[in-house]
Amino acid sequence: MRIGDLAAATGLSRDAIRFYEKAGLLDSARLGNGYRDFPPEAVPWLHYVRTAQTLGFTLAEIARHGERLRDAPDREEGLTALLAEKIAVIDERVAGLLALRADLAERVGSGCALRPGEAIVPDAARLLR
């Protein structure tokens, strides 16, 4: 498929796709006229890339993941390990969010958000222009 089709299928811009290719996230064949020719697998792969991005992975990290997949002697094992790793990252993030949530909820519920010495933002007005 050509870049426009891939863009339509993924919701990405052509420029973004070219950028990903330059970043080593994506490789393409070329047609006789110089046009890029992407395999259909590029669609789920780019969806995966976007997902990983929203999880906070940089493009460089995602590219490294891709390399690991490519180099894995046993493809399935490599992918499983990668997914397990991602799950661990997610769990960490969720735990962090829940801890903060509990912290905030405690202050809200108890109506003591401004109790001296405990407030997150003890005197915000003094700190802001």
Next chain:
Amino acid sequence: MRIGDLAAATGLSRDAIRFYEKAGLLDSARLGNGYRDFPPEAVPWLHYVRTAQTLGFTLAEIARHGERLRDAPDREEGLTALLAEKIAVIDERVAGLLALRADLAERVGSGCALRPGEAIVPDAARLLR
């Protein structure tokens, strides 16, 4: 406290603190010699800023939160509303992460990560240089 003390207390660089001030995240008094003079509350406030940042809030958003705190006629009510809002955002984010986690876990656990037509990365090797 002066900028060096605040930097030491928060683990931030002086440049970062000046940057935050410019960004409207922080206001400081000035000593007679022009040195910035931060109130001790700046320490927990900056910790809060960093926490919010790791949760994915941009500095602009955090600054807006701060402004709302400053402008709230009833300080305590304003803070409580803000915290409640943040909790809602956190809940959304957690839900998204957990959905993704379930999706990944399903593929890992079932050992069918590479089942044709369902694979996240059907043929990564073809897509990478």
Next chain:
DNA sequence: CTAAAGGGTGGAGTACGCTCCAAGGTCAAA
């Protein structure tokens, strides 16, 4: 044949969140 739609390249520009530097003022200890 021509015009529009789509593709290619290179390079500039953008937003965010800083870091680093130069040039200079301030202050406390030796």
Next chain:
DNA sequence: TTTGACCTTGGAGCGTACTCCACCCTTTAG
């Protein structure tokens, strides 16, 4: 008094992840 630590400002530079643009070629429809 001099040294050194600490402070000031302004501006440049950087990495990430793009977007936009100019300029040109290819393909397709009428």
